[in-house]
Amino acid sequence: MIETMSLGRDFKVRGVVVPAVHDLTFGVAAGEFVGCLGPNGAGKSTTIKMLTGILTPTRGRALVAGLDPARQRKALARRIGVVFGQRTTLWWDLPLRDSFELVRLLYKVDRNRFGTRLAELTEVLELGPFLKTPVRQLSLGQRMRGDITAALLHDPEVLVLDEPTIGLDVVAKAEVRSFLARLNADRGTTVLLTTHDLGDVERLCRRVLLIDHGRLAFDGSVAELRALVPGQESIEDVVAHLYLSSTRAAPRTPRRTPDADPPTVTA
Numbered sequence: 001m002i003e004t005m006s007l008g009r010d011f012k013v014r015g016v017v018v019p020a021v022h023d024l025t026f027g028v029a030a031g032e033f034v035g036c037l038g039p040n041g042a043g044k045s046t047t048i049k050m051l052t053g054i055l056t057p058t059r060g061r062a063l064v065a066g067l068d069p070a071r072q073r074k075a076l077a078r079r080i081g082v083v084f085g086q087r088t089t090l091w092w093d094l095p096l097r098d099s100f101e102l103v104r105l106l107y108k109v110d111r112n113r114f115g116t117r118l119a120e121l122t123e124v125l126e127l128g129p130f131l132k133t134p135v136r137q138l139s140l141g142q143r144m145r146g147d148i149t150a151a152l153l154h155d156p157e158v159l160v161l162d163e164p165t166i167g168l169d170v171v172a173k174a175e176v177r178s179f180l181a182r183l184n185a186d187r188g189t190t191v192l193l194t195t196h197d198l199g200d201v202e203r204l205c206r207r208v209l210l211i212d213h214g215r216l217a218f219d220g221s222v223a224e225l226r227a228l229v230p231g232q233e234s235i236e237d238v239v240a241h242l243y244l245s246s247t248r249a250a251p252r253t254p255r256r257t258p259d260a261d262p263p264t265v266t267a
């Protein structure tokens with residue numbers, strides 16, 4: 001469902017070319033729930049932006065739902081949903097319901113299909129009381145549920161989320177996680193998320209990609225990730241250890257299919 005082939009992206013900063021993502025090759029099968037971890041500045045958001053057509057790769061290519069995000073962005077938009085935790089896609093001054101209606105028009109979703117899907121999402125995400133509230137008056141948790149709803153109104157096969165639980169309290173996080181888990185289990189939606197919250201990873205992701213200095217440094221299960229640094233009590237300690245030693249870790253060849261090979265990182 002998602003495939004990257006030697007994907008890379010440079011930025012030019014004051015005339016100097018700065019590579020943000022290098023030679024990234026991985027695959028995500030339909031129905032997988034994959035978490036993408038990495039220290040600040042590792043290249044996670046840049047990768048997500050290339051997968052969703054927001055940024056064009058400098059090298060290599062990606063395929064998402066069989067489409068090239070860089071060249072087929074409009075067609076891709078009908079097949080994927082995207083949520084950026086740090087930036088809303090909703091219309092700030094409009095009531096939530098009107099934002100959803102604009103999304104319907106943009107995605108050309110049939111009115112009946114839209115009504116059914118909105119009713120389902122509103123119920124599950126408990127957004128009913130806020131439909132008439134302007135987006136700017138929503139709490140972060142309510143707004144995030146609104147963004148997730150907007151991303152799913154056209155019933156995409158793939159949902160890509162960049163830090164969907166950032167800033168949420170424990171209850172709001174639990175609600176978002178439980179919703180995403182059900183979406184993946186019940187509808188088979190493929191989910192790729194980036195996060196710094198290891199609770200997201202432990203509770204949701206059957207597979208973890210670790211990006212470090214723009215390269216894929218690990219691809220495996222949470223149990224395999226834990227096994228990389230034996231003797232650590234928590235997954236936080238494991239990941240902290242990996243991040244701290246990341247400057248010494250060599251980039252490794254990624255795994256292309258889930259549950260095939262052992263993990264590929266040296267801590």
Ligand SMILES: Nc1ncnc2c1ncn2[C@@H]1O[C@H](COP(=O)(O)OP(=O)(O)OP(=O)(O)O)[C@@H](O)[C@H]1O
Binds near residue numbers: 038044
């Ligand atoms: N528009 C841009 N112009 C120049 N450099 C950029 C731009 N966007 C990202 N970068 C650089 O690319 C690198 C990767 O950034 P990216 O935002 O992808 O990291 P990240 O893993 O998502 O980090 P974080 O966890 O802090 O959100 C960083 O060094 C960042 O400074």
